[in-house]
Amino acid sequence: MAPPTSVLLPTTTRSPVIEEVAGQLAPTDELLVICDTETDPVADYADEIEKTRVVVAGEPTGCSGKANAIAAGMEAATHDRIVWTDDDFHHPPDWLSGLHTAYERHGPVSELPFFVGRDPLSILLEPVYALGGTLGVYTSDKAWAGAVMFERDDLDVEAFLEELRQTVSDDGLLSEYLDVTPLKRTRRVEIGGTVRATLERHVRFTQIVSHHEPADTAVMGVVTTLLAAFCLLSPVYAAGLVTLLVGGVYAAFGCRRWTALLAYPAILVQVPLMAYALGRRTFVWGGRRYRWHSKFHVEVVS
Template sequence: MTPPTTILLPTTTHSPVIEEIATQLDPSDELLIICDDESDPVADYGEGVQNVQVVVAGEPTGCSGKANALATGMDKATHDRIVWTDDDFHHPSDWLAAFHEAYDEKGPVSELYFFVGSDVLSTLLEPIYAIGGTLGTYANNKPWGGAVMFERDDLDWESFLRNLQRTVSDDQLLSEYLDTTTLKRIRQVEIGGTIRETLERHVRFTQIIHQHNPRDTIVMGLITSLLALFCLLSPVYAGVCVTLLAAGLYAYFGIYRWTALLSYPAIILQVPLMIYALSRNTFVWGGRRYRWRSKFKVEIIT
């Protein structure tokens, strides 16, 4: 028998994911839909719906909107077992039950993402996100904030909540507090929209690594530069090698997309994109512009 569980879903819209999760709840579970403001479209959802409640987080101060929403939800949670999830991927009918089964066997667990591009730039960068994101997260057992299950006693709850409310990246901070097992269970997440949005997202991804693990930024930059140099000096051999590497990685995670063929130009493009991302001092996420001065010093500009 699974324990009562609180599921935290930050969203401002009437996402179909709400219904996908609500139908999986046990009578003792609760789904907290966390929005920013009472004017958000989803703010009136849950009136009279059993086990579903809308929580208004308010405007963030000194942290990202996502971090603020999750901190508010964790403060409101009434159960010890907690699930974080997002509204941008499909939750199959056995999603929550499979999560409980995995937790009971392994302790804190996280699923895995694969970013699917929806504009020219995000599509081109799919192999980069697969190698650096999907593979890196899986190999290092990092939690993904889009699908992670843990309990209160699994981390220093109070300290984590304090720090969550003064930073940007919810899951990167969680990885510093929580030892997880990352399951080889892929959720495809569509990203992009416009080239501008993809650039802003790439800046955020790069800044997350830079602010939390500055040494990793150096290592990542060195490896990326060497790979790009290899591609430029030996285009035929390098093109075959990196394409086969990407195709093998895709197949390992059960992803069969033609974008593995883009690994060669993506690796070359990653060098100027990384320089661009590190040179930027602001980025836009969820309609807000942030200046992230250090890990726990976040300024919201608009």
């Protein structure tokens, strides 16, 4: 039998995910729904659901709203086994039990995101996110905050929370503190909706890598540039090769999406988009604008 578990779910809306997760809790488990303020729509809703408790994190200062919410949730959680999750994907009935089973075999575990676009730009970038956000997380043993399970003894919680309140990326920092085993199990996460929203997300994704793994950013820039040059110089061969590569990644992670056919133009557009993302001084996430000066220097602009 799994030990008592605290599930942390940051959200400000009355998401159906709350009931999805609450329905999977054991009698001794708890679901902490973490919002920003007492006026958020979810603030007086989650308490109506059994084994669910609302935590009001307050406005972030010197960190992202997500990092602030996770820090507040970690401090409020009453159990040693912790799960982080998000409200932007479906949690099937065996989701929590599957994480428990995997933890008993591997220790700290994380599932993988597969990002599905909802606007023209995010649809075009699906192959890029499959390579970086799915394959990259899997091969580099990174944690994904959408579905990660660990215990307090698996990391230095006090030091982690101190740094979490000074940065943007919750899972980017967690990956530095936690030895995690990514499971070859993906969750479909819909992103975008407008081109502007996709640009802001792309800036954030790119800057997370640049602040946490600067060497990886340099390597990624060189590889992407060389691959784009190959695509331009030998378009027929390159189109076939990159499409086969991306199609293989999709198949390896059980994702059936026609967007694998967009691999060639996605590689070409990634070069200017990466330069744009690294050159941006601010980005918007969750309704707030941030200026990320360095890994532990974050300014909440508005």
